[in-house]
Amino acid sequence: MSNASLWAALADPHRRAIVALLLEGPRSVGEIVAESGLSQPSTSKHLKVLRAAGLVRVRQDAQRRVYALDPAPIAELDAWLAPYRKLWNASLDALGRRLDETSQDPPGDPSDVTEETAPKD
Amino acid sequence: MSNASLWAALADPHRRAIVALLLEGPRSVGEIVAESGLSQPSTSKHLKVLRAAGLVRVRQDAQRRVYALDPAPIAELDAWLAPYRKLWNASLDALGRRLDETSQDPPGDPSDVTEETAPKD
């Protein structure tokens, strides 16, 4: 049910960018506009979609509205992902977990499959 | 990069349904058509999108083509999710971890909070 709007909300790259911004902390609309490079109306519209999906909540502070992430839908995504995670864990094992033991990165081996960087999109 | 097509591919409910089907095991197109209720051309088109996103791979068995999940993009999704997972784990802690005391998990290892529910959409 909420799944539908959740996926739809995250399908847009700009919206994912906004969500990534809010991961660092709450932001007012003006700040989001400044940091995302989107126009103000466009930002408001995207925030509306994110709000409808339950991904963000608003706190009204004087004239400005401060948006913050709501973790619940993310958890929902995670739950959806769970069965698949088993799958690729299994396949990683099959490929040989030994390769992961070398946690260092030797120069000349740029095969980074899994980064732990912030979501950039 | 591949992120874009990945999210776009999973944004569609029918496509997620197909992916959920393939989670149970590889399927031929005909079987997917039968189980998903979609038309054959529509199914082929959705499979094309999933293929472009790297979510499925095809094995050609005589005249039929058997589709199977490719775990890698799912892992990518999981990587994207990782920073947020910290967030909602934290908020779960804030809500009071004491409620979970009925479980048998040793403290200090909240790595697997997720259940093993099937993706319901």
Place this chain on the structure above:
DNA sequence: AGGGGATATTCCTTGACTGGAATATAGCCA
């Protein structure tokens, strides 16, 4: 080679989503 089944690909129409510009609304302060 011909027939038939399985799958992919067009063509077309329709609906949804997006961005920009302009405008409306709401809350603060002098």
Place this chain on the structure above:
DNA sequence: TGGCTATATTCCAGTCAAGGAATATCCCCT
């Protein structure tokens, strides 16, 4: 109250994805 700032909403045009129907393509079998 008037004006200013911050945010939301409407209107509109362009774009893109989805479904249906028909058709093409590929592969096996006799």
